Structure formats: C-alpha cells, structure tokens
Amino acid sequence: MSAESHSVFSRKHDSYVLLGFICLCLLSWFLWHYQINIGHRLIWSSSLSLSFPVLYLIFVCYYLRVRLLLRDAPSEEQQERALGPVADALILLSFSLLLLTLIGVAMSFFSNQVTYDKMMFIEKDSRRAQQVFQPASGSYEELLERIEGQDRQVVFFYKLSCRKCQRSVPALLSRVRDKRKILFVDGASEAGQKLTQHYGIDQVSTALVWEKGGYQVYSLATKEDDGLVTIQEAEMKRIVDTVNESGTTN
Structure with missing residues (x-):
C-alpha cells in the first residue's frame, strides 16, 4: 500500500484548509472595509482584522509541514499520533482569533472614534458618549x-x-x-x-x-x-x- 493511501490527510482536507483561508480573507476584508456596527454604534477596531489572514497563514505553513512529514511516515500509527499537534494548532488559531476580536472590541470602546446612533452623531470615549454637535x-x-x-x-x-x-x-x-x-x-x-x-x-x-x-x-x-x-x-x-x-x- 502506498504512503499516500496511508496518509491521514487527503485532498479533501487540503480543500478545507484552502476554503478556510479564502473565507477568513473575505471576513477580514469585510471587517476592515465596513467595520462592525450594532445599532449604528461602532464596536470594532478594524485594523486588527488585517492580522487574521497572517495568523491563518502561519497555521497553513504548519499544516503543510506536517503533511509533508507524514508522507514518509512508515506506519499508520505514527501518522495518527501526528494529528494531535495539528489539532492543537487549530485550537490555538481559533483562540487567537477570538482573543483578537475581543481586543478589537475593547480598543473601539475605549478609543475616541466618531460614529453615530439613531438619534445623533456621537463621539465615544472611555467615560461617556458625547454629542459632537448640536x-x-x-x-x-x-x-x-x-x-x-x-x-x-x-x-x-x-x-x-x-x-x-x-x-x-x-x-x-x-x-x-x-x-x-x-x-x-x-x-x-x-x-x-x-x-x-x-x-x-x-x-x-x-x-x-x-x-x-x-x-x-x-x-x-x-x-x-x-x-x-x-x-x-x-x-x-x-x-x-x-x-x-x-x-x-x-
């Protein structure tokens, strides 16, 4: 049986990784371009969204490295053991994206950005929302x-x-x-x-x-x-x- 047939990773997994990268790039572009507004209140520091694809690319490089190493693995058992670090890397990626999202919301909340709500234009600071003009x-x-x-x-x-x-x-x-x-x-x-x-x-x-x-x-x-x-x-x-x-x- 060939090494490719023993591999725990297939072209289907490669497609999932590629699709995840494309979706994350689109999400990053959307957040950077349109920001996030709830009830017309800005809740996202959009510059952080540009780091999403960078983090994912790090994960992709690690995934490709493991995949290449597994091609030469002599047994299916060794390949199965190698899945653990990949799963840990995926969990770490998810945690990092969640942490960045929380940081982005916090930065927006405490920043001095100008946005608007349904009643008036406001300026947001760490103390209160102030009306910026009468x-x-x-x-x-x-x-x-x-x-x-x-x-x-x-x-x-x-x-x-x-x-x-x-x-x-x-x-x-x-x-x-x-x-x-x-x-x-x-x-x-x-x-x-x-x-x-x-x-x-x-x-x-x-x-x-x-x-x-x-x-x-x-x-x-x-x-x-x-x-x-x-x-x-x-x-x-x-x-x-x-x-x-x-x-x-x-």
Whole structure:
C-alpha cells in the first residue's frame, strides 16, 4: 500500500484548509472595509482584522509541514499520533482569533472614534458618549434668518441614515477648531427640506457657505458605484479653512 493511501490527510482536507483561508480573507476584508456596527454604534477596531489572514497563514505553513512529514511516515500509527499537534494548532488559531476580536472590541470602546446612533452623531470615549454637535432647531424661517442674518455662515446638511455623512462628519469635526461655527441642519426635517430646496441642494453631506451677496455649495463626500465612500479633500479643505478663519459663533 502506498504512503499516500496511508496518509491521514487527503485532498479533501487540503480543500478545507484552502476554503478556510479564502473565507477568513473575505471576513477580514469585510471587517476592515465596513467595520462592525450594532445599532449604528461602532464596536470594532478594524485594523486588527488585517492580522487574521497572517495568523491563518502561519497555521497553513504548519499544516503543510506536517503533511509533508507524514508522507514518509512508515506506519499508520505514527501518522495518527501526528494529528494531535495539528489539532492543537487549530485550537490555538481559533483562540487567537477570538482573543483578537475581543481586543478589537475593547480598543473601539475605549478609543475616541466618531460614529453615530439613531438619534445623533456621537463621539465615544472611555467615560461617556458625547454629542459632537448640536443639530439646529427651529422653523424654516428661523433657520433662514440664522443663515442669512450673518455676514458669513457655514451650514452643513446631513441625514442620520447617510453613509456619506458617516464619513464626512467625523472628518470635518476633526479638522475644525470650533464646531460651533457650523450650523448643522437635518436634511430629513421639514425645515431642512425647505432649505435644501431654497438653495438648490439635491443631496446631503453638503456644506453651504453663505456670505453677503451670495453663497457657494460644496459636496464633502462622494459615493462610488461600488459603494465606497470617499472624502472630497479639496472641498473639505475649503470648508475647514473657512470655518477656522471665521469669527462668527452661533
């Protein structure tokens, strides 16, 4: 009987190992790209997911090494004994992935990342969830007066369900020195809808700079055909510079 026929590992086992690697790579990419949100609360430090394939590759190298050694094993009993270390390596891999997941959740919980929930955008820290901006309240007429009654006013139109806002709001707030100089208007509200119609704005994640005699509109993020959201760096910089130079405070 040939050594191959005695081997405790077969092509079926090789297929399982390869399939596990592909699935883990897809999971790692998903976690890195989309992170994990439960109820729109960020609970995962996505950078750690990139270590998943590395750990699995270490296990694959060990598996291949044992498989090659078993090809020359003189007896089936010796091959069976060699299964123990492989099983231990698989248990260690599973424990390491679980530990990394717990560490990722803990890092996210204690980090200062900006995310959002169903009620408001929040900034997470180790003590509490703080509201990072105060949404503007009032009727259409009142908000219009707050905007056009100033020499200069920066307005940001958002929606809580907007993925572009999820990216652009944290980016904007991390760069401005005084967020109170920005008037945040919910584009889903009745007053917000009237304001977007008034200024000809057809999408949220849009900033408006009002100055005496006119206004300009800037789209701070775009959503590509593949669903990827990117920041419009040039327009973001213009808004940040305008806010940081402005002396008006709401």
